[in-house]
Amino acid sequence: DGGITQSPKYLFRKEGQNVTLSCEQNLNHDAMYWYRQDPGQGLRLIYYSQIVNDFQKGDIAEGYSVSREKKESFPLTVTSAQKNPTAFYLCASSIARTAGAQYFGPGTRLLVL
Amino acid sequence: GESVGLHLPTLSVQEGDNSIINCAYSNSASDYFIWYKQESGKGPQFIIDIRSNMDKRQGQRVTVLLNKTVKHLSLQIAATQPGDSAVYFCAETLFTGKLIFGQGTTLQVKP
Numbered sequence: 001d002g003g004i005t006q007s008p009k010y011l012f013r014k015e016g017q018n019v020t021l022s023c024e025q026n027l028n029h030d031a032m033y034w035y036r037q038d039p040g041q042g043l044r045l046i047y048y049s050q051i052v053n054d055f056q057k058g059d060i061a062e063g064y065s066v067s068r069e070k071k072e073s074f075p076l077t078v079t080s081a082q083k084n085p086t087a088f089y090l091c092a093s094s095i096a097r098t099a100g101a102q103y104f105g106p107g108t109r110l111l112v113l
Numbered sequence: 114g115e116s117v118g119l120h121l122p123t124l125s126v127q128e129g130d131n132s133i134i135n136c137a138y139s140n141s142a143s144d145y146f147i148w149y150k151q152e153s154g155k156g157p158q159f160i161i162d163i164r165s166n167m168d169k170r171q172g173q174r175v176t177v178l179l180n181k182t183v184k185h186l187s188l189q190i191a192a193t194q195p196g197d198s199a200v201y202f203c204a205e206t207l208f209t210g211k212l213i214f215g216q217g218t219t220l221q222v223k224p
Contacts, residue, residue, distance in 0.1 A: 004156075006156075031210070042202070042214040042215075042216070042217065043157075043202075043214050045211075045212075090156050090157070094210075096210075097209075097210035098208065098209065098210040099210075101147050101159050101162050102147075102212055103159055104149075104156035104157045104158070104159075105156050106155055106156045107154075107155065107156045109154075
């Protein structure tokens with residue numbers, strides 16, 4: 001998992017509730033990413049950030065929001081607008097958006113009550 | 114047990130044999146490729162990478178081969194061990210930095 005941590009490992013969401021997933025890295029990477037993985041499927045990009053105070057929508061940003069106030073941190077909020085939030089969420093980072101491999105955290109599994 | 118040329122969703126090999134996992138990538142402009150290993154319930158783990166100006170790169174027990182003519186990438190694992198059992202993904206990177214993941218292959222190692 002390198003120097004990327006995600007918490008919590010499991011998260012339960014009630015209907016209508018917003019929940020926030022944490023992602024922290026100590027690799028001094030500029031770029032950070034959030035992916036969603038559904039069972040038996042590949043990774044889909046939700047949001048990415050190339051630098052502090054900047055972020056861009058990925059392929060499936062609807063129902064999610066992010067912030068990047070610190071280089072080390074890139075939290076993801078799953079809002080009540082996301083109607084099918086049950087999935088495995090993965091955070092990653094790389095030296096830069098256009099350089100170097102992406103390294104992944106251990107993931108957070110989000111379940112709906 | 115080896116598979117060459119075709120992508121298989123599942124590859125079953127005997128412990129100690131060599132494994133070859135194949136991947137076809139989509140974009141001829143991709144210039145950087147990565148292999149990841151994902152164990153059940155865990156995040157993908159970086160294994161090895163290769164740039165488009167190379168056709169072969171070796172790591173510890175792993176070798177990646179790149180054939181740009183047919184847009185094909187392969188991962189060879191020598192002396193496969195039970196701990197190698199996982200899903201393996203290839204990924205290609207466009208000049209924009211966007212990472213595109215290939216179909217995963219589940220490697221099963223039989224004792």
